[in-house]
Amino acid sequence: MSISFENALGIHEKALNFRAQRAEVLANNITNADTPNYKARDLDFSKVLAAQSDKSKNGHFALDMTNNRHIEAEGMSDGEASLLYRTPSQPSLDQNTVDSQVENANYAENAIGFQASFTLLNSKFKGLVAALRGE
């Protein structure tokens, strides 16, 4: 019997990955706060979560293979599709839509979310170790 990390760790591993990805997008927004024509981007957490939990519930969306010459193809992309543009609260002269305060707040919130996901993932590992030791 082997341990399935996929089942043991659940969604937390993916959540951690998502937080890291989002940190990248938000850092890019803040860095481009003075770039003319730059449009702020963000990842939608609820959309990624819905896609992921759908995936883990129903498995991957895959094409039916009725012939042995059919090629396996997965339907869902992981998160890139939910990379959206932020709606600016007010227009700016240089067409830049970055609001530094909003981005900073989101970045901080994302870092806390990362810590939370990490704590959950860590406790999963601790649980596995405790189960293996049997003490």
Added chain:
Amino acid sequence: MSLSSVFNIAGSGMSAQNTRLNTVASNIANAETVSSSMDQTYRARHPVFATVFQGQESGGSSSLFEEQGQAGVGVQVSGIVEDASNLEARYEPNHPSADKNGYVYYPNVNVVNEMADMISASRSFQTNAEIMNTAKTMMQKVLTLGQ
């Protein structure tokens, strides 16, 4: 791991803001550099920022509309432009650099604008450093996984 690219992104931002601070310093230092002809007079310089996308880090001008599907991986200074606004001609016949009509030309540097630009650049630099610090904390946390 995308967390490590946060370092590159924030680093590129700090570098770009550094260039901006450099041009501000150059502008303020030369604010009173007079000259006897229009084309020899110092003109205010300003950096132009552009977003960097994956796979084009090595220079070249970039447009935001090339890549819709990705968020970009930092900022670059795509060029430094000279301010085209009018120079100030002052009648100072006793100035050693005065031309034959008695005029000297002052640069089109607006010191108030430059000071505001300096504060903005320094704030942006601080924010980028802070972003890098937070990313560092997140990465250090990941290294303690399972402990």
